[in-house]
Amino acid sequence: MNAIPQQVLDRQLSALNAFTATQATLFSGFEKLVDLNLKVVKATLDEVALTSQQALAVKDPQEAAAFATSLVQPGAEKAMAYGKHVYDIVAGVQGDLAKLAEAQVAQGQQQLADAVEQLSKNAPTGSESAVALLKSSLATVNGAYESLTKATKQAVEAAESNMNAAANATFKAATDAAEAAGKVGRTARRAA
Numbered sequence: 001m002n003a004i005p006q007q008v009l010d011r012q013l014s015a016l017n018a019f020t021a022t023q024a025t026l027f028s029g030f031e032k033l034v035d036l037n038l039k040v041v042k043a044t045l046d047e048v049a050l051t052s053q054q055a056l057a058v059k060d061p062q063e064a065a066a067f068a069t070s071l072v073q074p075g076a077e078k079a080m081a082y083g084k085h086v087y088d089i090v091a092g093v094q095g096d097l098a099k100l101a102e103a104q105v106a107q108g109q110q111q112l113a114d115a116v117e118q119l120s121k122n123a124p125t126g127s128e129s130a131v132a133l134l135k136s137s138l139a140t141v142n143g144a145y146e147s148l149t150k151a152t153k154q155a156v157e158a159a160e161s162n163m164n165a166a167a168n169a170t171f172k173a174a175t176d177a178a179e180a181a182g183k184v185g186r187t188a189r190r191a192a
Contacts, residue, residue: 018104029093
């Protein structure tokens, strides 16, 4: 009789621990995003001050075009780096939450398997086929869950690969555009 209340208390404690771990993971991710944004704001303010001083030193239109062109590529690189950092933080939080969920599911599966085993030990005579069906159903559900988990991991890996490919393509396009703008600026200076 004492085992059931203890099991209930254990499950409640487990749920509380899972909730606390989830909150800690989410807060850690939020903290990393805030830290990243503070660093970006500080760096941006410093760069704006420096760029403003450099802009004041520009004397003619060709120099202004070259100056504007020189700002394009670093800006694109910084935007890409920022996006990558945000993506890494979010992916890290998502991975941690997935691990927590997997641990909870594994614990739930074990508790269910233990309950089925306890049921089979205390089952009345003649219910062996029902218990066998229950065990078979449990094995099927566990197998389906494992297959779904593997498929989800593969989909996440494919999405991450596609994200990296898109980021690299965007960075290359920004670099190519900056180089083309630089060539136009140099050509305009030569023509003048």
